[in-house]
Amino acid sequence: MxxxxxxxxxxxxxxxxxxxxxxxxxxxxxxxxxxxxxxxxxxxxxxxxxxxxxxxxxxxxxxxxxxxxxxxxxxxxxxxxxxxxxxxxxxxxxxxxxxxxxxxxxxxxxxxxxxxxxxxxxxxxxxxxxxxxxxxxxxxxxxxxxxxxxxxxxxxxxxxxxxxxxxxxxxxxxxxxxxxxxxxxxxxxxxxxxxxxxxxLALPHRPAQEADLGKLAAIVAGTNYRLPANPIVHGVALDPVSAGHVRGGSLYPDHVVFLGPGVIETDDIAAGEAIRKPEAKDGPPPMLVLPGLGIVLHRRTTTAADALALCLWNVASRLPAGAAIQRLTPEQDYQLTHWEAEKYRQALDAKAKAS
Missing domain, CATH: 3.40.225.10 (Class II aldolase/adducin N-terminal domain)
Structure with a gap:
């Protein structure tokens, strides 16, 4: 037509x-x-x-x-x-x-x-x-x-x-x-x-440190998590300045929608998978941050999660050390995770992955 x-x-x-x-x-x-x-x-x-x-x-x-x-x-x-x-x-x-x-x-x-x-x-x-x-x-x-x-x-x-x-x-x-x-x-x-x-508006950004991909692959083996498509995103966990910036709350809406509220740091994937934030939707966390190692994404996530993980690194690496950060509140996170319009968008994303 x-x-x-x-x-x-x-x-x-x-x-x-x-x-x-x-x-x-x-x-x-x-x-x-x-x-x-x-x-x-x-x-x-x-x-x-x-x-x-x-x-x-x-x-x-x-x-x-x-x-x-x-x-x-x-x-x-x-x-x-x-x-x-x-x-x-x-x-x-x-x-x-x-x-x-x-x-x-x-x-x-x-x-x-x-x-x-x-x-x-x-x-x-x-x-x-x-x-x-x-x-x-x-x-x-x-x-x-x-x-x-x-x-x-x-x-x-x-x-x-x-x-x-x-x-x-x-x-x-x-x-x-x-x-x-x-x-x-x-x-x-x-x-x-x-x-x-x-x-x-362009800002300088810190280079990403190289993750030990072999070690990360061994860690996720047999779990419900996978490595992200682009290894540069591990900088969120490897760069102490960026890790500090993303810790403590969500920075913008699409992060909440596709990666869940804030970030969940854990040394143990099974323990991290069991964490349920009150403001999050049902299900395991889409992303876990393994301090000093890298990040992992749940296997149910789509390419949208990979894109937003890259976005998180690209934003965090542009924030200078010592910068004050305004984060979304848990109430604002909840508005996004329980908003019908965003649930519809997430459903379309999941449908696209299944097709």
Whole structure:
């Protein structure tokens, strides 16, 4: 079937841009991040559980009737939480469900919006009082009108906070403990602005120490855990500075969703597997940190867990020694692990692994 927007050049550009973002692990990871295009009364937005990296391979965009959805948001209609009832189903042949961040994209007045979990942004956004340093780095970017939005639960609460802290001219949002939003009149404009913003936020990072993979393989043999796909992620356990930064609580939402709340450190895999944090969902911890050795992932985890383990290293290794860290609270972790929209995204991830 021909996609209803297949001939639209801006839609084609959005898909190409989305794929580029999704294929860069420094910009976004797994099913994280989302892009959108407002056109002719509809907002085409990445579907929940899909990967930006696949934008050129498959249909990942779903149309939302913008005026109806914005009216629902203004009326505090609970249906706005999932946005499902506002999808133009006549143009949604795959029965896709809109992103959990549909409300965030909708309240931003610009035609094109990109929301990513850029590791450079996250390394700033988990540090309390980061606004002054970010403003300093943006000072030479004349076309950037930015605002900082403290952490709140993604979805409708976040969109309400964005409305309260931005103006119609705002085109860059730094989301505390969450990520980056860049918007503009066209895909080309947003892509250019996003690249320059990420470059301005770039931070040096510590190199990863080499793990003893043979020893780790012997440790996981016969257990329900496996080694991660990329050995660089063992730096989380091997680098004392990074280990200190990730200890004590979650840094951002997708970590909670795909790796569980915070980190669990253990010298014994069986003991670690039995740990159940009150704010976590049912089941064993997706990730365990073995101090001084490396990290292991539960065998039920998918490639999304590998992507988020890499993200954790990429963020932690950019945080300087002695940096103050703002972490999510157990209550905020619980909001994410027991949120229906995130359970849906996790179910899609598990289904993809089984297929």
């Amino acid at each position: 021909t996609h209803p927007m297949a001939a639209n050049s801006e839609f084609q550009a959005l898909n190409a841009f989305s794929a580029t973002l999704g294929q860069n692990s420094d910009r976004t990871q797994a099913a994280g991040g989302n892009t959108s295009l407002k056109h002719d009364g509809a907002m085409w937005i990445k579907a929940s559980g899909t990967w930006l990296a696949h934008a050129l391979e498959r249909d990942i965009m779903v149309p939302v009737v913008l005026a109806d959805f914005l009216a629902a948001l203004a009326d505090k209609d609970p249906r706005a939480e999932t946005a499902v009832d506002f999808v133009d189903q006549a143009r949604n042949s795959l029965n896709l469900r809109p992103s959990i961040e549909t409300s965030v994209h909708a309240v931003i007045p610009h035609a094109v919006v990109a929301h990513i979990h850029c590791v450079e942004t996250l390394a700033h956004a988990v540090q309390p009082g980061c606004e002054a340093e970010i403003a300093r780095r943006f000072a030479t970017l004349g076309d950037v009108a930015s605002a900082f939005v403290p952490y709140c639960r993604p979805g409708v609460p976040l969109s309400e906070e964005i409305l309260a802290r931005s103006t119609p001219a705002t085109n860059v949002l730094i989301l505390g403990n969450h990520g980056l939003v860049v918007s503009g009149a066209s895909v080309a404009e947003v892509e250019d602005r996003l690249n320059r913003v990420c470059q301005a």
